[in-house]
Amino acid sequence: MNISPLTDLSRLCIHTITTKPWKIEQAAENYSTAGVKGITVWRDALTGRDVKKIGDMLRNQGLNIVSLCRGGFFPSTDKNKRIASIEDNRRAIGEAYNLGTSLIVLVCGSDPGQALETSREQIFDGISSLLPEAEAAGVRLAIEPLHPMYADTRSAINTIEQANEMAEKLDSDFVGVAVDVYHLWWDPLLEKGIQRCGANGNLLAFHICDWKSPTTDMLNDRGLMGEGCIPLRKIRSWVEATGFNGFIEVEIFSNEYWKLDQAIFLEKVISAYKKYA
Amino acid sequence: MNISPLTDLSRLCIHTITTKPWKIEQAAENYSTAGVKGITVWRDALTGRDVKKIGDMLRNQGLNIVSLCRGGFFPSTDKNKRIASIEDNRRAIGEAYNLGTSLIVLVCGSDPGQALETSREQIFDGISSLLPEAEAAGVRLAIEPLHPMYADTRSAINTIEQANEMAEKLDSDFVGVAVDVYHLWWDPLLEKGIQRCGANGNLLAFHICDWKSPTTDMLNDRGLMGEGCIPLRKIRSWVEATGFNGFIEVEIFSNEYWKLDQAIFLEKVISAYKKYA
Numbered sequence: 001m002n003i004s005p006l007t008d009l010s011r012l013c014i015h016t017i018t019t020k021p022w023k024i025e026q027a028a029e030n031y032s033t034a035g036v037k038g039i040t041v042w043r044d045a046l047t048g049r050d051v052k053k054i055g056d057m058l059r060n061q062g063l064n065i066v067s068l069c070r071g072g073f074f075p076s077t078d079k080n081k082r083i084a085s086i087e088d089n090r091r092a093i094g095e096a097y098n099l100g101t102s103l104i105v106l107v108c109g110s111d112p113g114q115a116l117e118t119s120r121e122q123i124f125d126g127i128s129s130l131l132p133e134a135e136a137a138g139v140r141l142a143i144e145p146l147h148p149m150y151a152d153t154r155s156a157i158n159t160i161e162q163a164n165e166m167a168e169k170l171d172s173d174f175v176g177v178a179v180d181v182y183h184l185w186w187d188p189l190l191e192k193g194i195q196r197c198g199a200n201g202n203l204l205a206f207h208i209c210d211w212k213s214p215t216t217d218m219l220n221d222r223g224l225m226g227e228g229c230i231p232l233r234k235i236r237s238w239v240e241a242t243g244f245n246g247f248i249e250v251e252i253f254s255n256e257y258w259k260l261d262q263a264i265f266l267e268k269v270i271s272a273y274k275k276y277a
Numbered sequence: 278m279n280i281s282p283l284t285d286l287s288r289l290c291i292h293t294i295t296t297k298p299w300k301i302e303q304a305a306e307n308y309s310t311a312g313v314k315g316i317t318v319w320r321d322a323l324t325g326r327d328v329k330k331i332g333d334m335l336r337n338q339g340l341n342i343v344s345l346c347r348g349g350f351f352p353s354t355d356k357n358k359r360i361a362s363i364e365d366n367r368r369a370i371g372e373a374y375n376l377g378t379s380l381i382v383l384v385c386g387s388d389p390g391q392a393l394e395t396s397r398e399q400i401f402d403g404i405s406s407l408l409p410e411a412e413a414a415g416v417r418l419a420i421e422p423l424h425p426m427y428a429d430t431r432s433a434i435n436t437i438e439q440a441n442e443m444a445e446k447l448d449s450d451f452v453g454v455a456v457d458v459y460h461l462w463w464d465p466l467l468e469k470g471i472q473r474c475g476a477n478g479n480l481l482a483f484h485i486c487d488w489k490s491p492t493t494d495m496l497n498d499r500g501l502m503g504e505g506c507i508p509l510r511k512i513r514s515w516v517e518a519t520g521f522n523g524f525i526e527v528e529i530f531s532n533e534y535w536k537l538d539q540a541i542f543l544e545k546v547i548s549a550y551k552k553y554a
Binding site: 185 | 426
């Protein structure tokens with residue numbers, strides 16, 4: 001592993017959910033002032049807003065709109081819910097187009113009332129049915145494998161190899177994979193999976209944070225980079241060895257950090273990014 | 278999948294921790310009265326007791342002593358802790374011998390202060406150093422792969438394939454694998470891993486419970502069989518296809534169920550075993 005620290009912020013992207021207490025307008029202004037160059041927009045941040053105007057506002061702040069989070073949640077034992085999910089994903093593609101981003105991250109979903117294999121078939125079918133719209137809008141869809149602790153309800157795709165297989169089977173320039181260290185760090189096959197992902201042109205996004213010991217909440221206790229046990233530099237070296245030189249996205253859900261003054265938290269994010277990412 | 282329900286209790290084993298509020302004497306009497314045929318003893322249940330006498334008491338209740346839980350926790354950044362861990366595992370082998378069981382389940386451990394690969398090397402070294410004592414005592418050691426959500430502190434072995442590899446590398450008749458559905462159900466390679474485990478003579482134990490949606494505690498919110506999304510019968514069919522016909526061990530950690538009258542909870546365990554295991 002031969003990798004340098006990130007001495008400037010040219011590749012730093014922050015997810016709006018990382019600073020959830022801020023409205024998107026505040027987030028944009030504060031990220032921009034701090035020198036952050038990328039933003040990933042969570043759909044809840046767009047509620048009640050004109051999406052095109054938000055896109056312009058973000059660009060006027062000098063921010064690259066790296067992706068829209070999140071589409072997905074395709075599986076259900078209820079056919080009507082599966083149909084509703086496709087419609088919602090179509091709306092997401094429209095939002096991404098209007099926002100001016102070329103990527104949507106998919107949290108693919110899972111239904112504990114059916115086999116994981118069935119959920120995976122429904123994920124495949126769901127993404128397939130979206131491909132014409134995605135292609136027309138110029139929006140790619142990134143399958144994000146989620147940690148196995150979310151296999152019951154959030155994603156039936158829990159390893160990078162499963163995401164690779166799904167992306168390869170869908171075989172479209174508009175489908176790829178999002179690599180998030182929080183979900184994948186433990187996997188003994190991760191390096192191999194990242195190599196395969198990159199070799200197939202499927203590595204579309206790279207998300208970082210850290211795994212705290214102890215982790216007190218299964219969803220909202222992610223750590224700042226350096227605070228936990230994830231070998232961040234090692235994983236980044238694998239990602240970059242594929243040729244990936246895109247944004248490095250900080251995505252932290254944390255009840256603890258959301259309680260802080262978000263300006264102070266943003267300073268911590270930037271400092272941790274330079275020191276540990 | 279072609280598998281029959283378990284209509285009698287001849288293969289039912291319960292872990293003492295499942296009914297944690299009961300002392301081992303109460304657990305033994307109540308399991309026996311209910312017709313349960315196996316018990317796995319957690320070491321905390323032996324505190325302050327003569328282990329040989331407990332072994333006799335359990336056998337007098339008609340219980341097979343399926344295993345002792347648990348050894349392991351080999352890795353540490355601190356060499357003295359690693360040495361202390363080996364000593365503790367030697368004590369566990371002595372306890373298993375005195376209790377009269379031929380199996381110890383290993384929760385192998387992990388230290389968030391070092392790479393998973395380093396923890397795995399220390400696990401290998403730790404088990405290796407115990408093999409002479411294990412062999413002399415006629416006690417086998419079962420590597421239990423733990424869910425990836427425990428990779429930081431509880432086990433650096435998180436898939437059945439990793440456990441298989443470790444067991445095969447140790448290459449001893451006194452080392453094998455414990456399959457626990459809670460840890461492994463999500464793994465797309467599980468069936469293959471169980472086949473390999475069985476083919477190599479390494480499938481030493483089978484633990485069941487269920488994964489609740491939502492799961493509210495990362496450690497102590499396991500479900501009764503049938504309460505969650507684990508395909509229990511399917512996994513049992515894979516286990517039994519290898520020729521395994523040993524005990525089916527109910528291991529439930531649950532703050533919720535430990536609050537119940539344990540006699541009522543035991544009835545629920547038996548009913549769920551017959552209906553869903």
